[in-house]
Amino acid sequence: MAKRVPEVLFVCVHNAGRSQMAAALTRHYASTALHIRTGGSDPGSRIQPEVVAAMKDIGLSLDEEFPKPLTDDILAAADVVITMGCGDRCPYLPGKRYEDWPVGDPDGAPAEQVAAIRDDIDHRVRALLTSLLPDQPLPPPRTP
Numbered sequence: 001m002a003k004r005v006p007e008v009l010f011v012c013v014h015n016a017g018r019s020q021m022a023a024a025l026t027r028h029y030a031s032t033a034l035h036i037r038t039g040g041s042d043p044g045s046r047i048q049p050e051v052v053a054a055m056k057d058i059g060l061s062l063d064e065e066f067p068k069p070l071t072d073d074i075l076a077a078a079d080v081v082i083t084m085g086c087g088d089r090c091p092y093l094p095g096k097r098y099e100d101w102p103v104g105d106p107d108g109a110p111a112e113q114v115a116a117i118r119d120d121i122d123h124r125v126r127a128l129l130t131s132l133l134p135d136q137p138l139p140p141p142r143t144p
Contacts, residue, residue: 006132007035009078011090015040015067017051017106018084021118024060025125029138034129037078039070041086051106054114058142080132084121099128115144 008026010019019038026036044067052062070090075081080097083090085105101124106114122141129138 005033005035006079007037007077008080008082008128008132009074010036010038010082010084011040011070011086012084013040013042013086014044014107015070016044016046017048018101018103018117018121019082020047020062020065020067021051021055021106021121022082022084022101022125024055024062024065025122025142026129028060028142029125029129030133030136033133033136037074038065039068039074041070041090043067043069048107050109050111050114051118053111054106054118057115057144058118060142080128082128 010022012019015038019040023036023038026034047062047065047067055062075093078096083098083100084103101121103120103124104113104117106117109117126138126141
């Protein structure tokens with residue numbers, strides 16, 4: 001029987017910034033080794049333009065992405081749940097691996113600050129992948 005691909009869920013309030021960057025970086029580094037989802041406790045109407053620009057600077061596109069609601073189904077399906085800034089607004093299910101990443105909110109921030117937030121998330125994603133996929137070598141970090 002084939003091994004099930006682990007599922008990682010990235011959650012932030014509006015699913016328009018931090019969680020989208022984390023998912024794009026994880027997809028880049030892990031390819032098909034993980035199934036990646038995102039959700040927001042109060043989803044926005046679009047991905048923040050400053051986030052789209054910061055990801056484009058390192059060659060990753062968010063053009064096909066959009067904010068999605070955090071649902072009970074995607075939460076239940078996740079093996080690992082990473083929250084960023086949603087605190088008590090993010091539900092908790094026993095038996096899941098949870099991490100809360102205290103990263104800044106890129107909404108309305110200047111480009112340099114958004115790039116720093118992106119780089120912080122990149123570092124955290126790489127550490128997460130090292131723990132989840134210890135036998136899979138990671139490509140070098142994305143840089144502008």
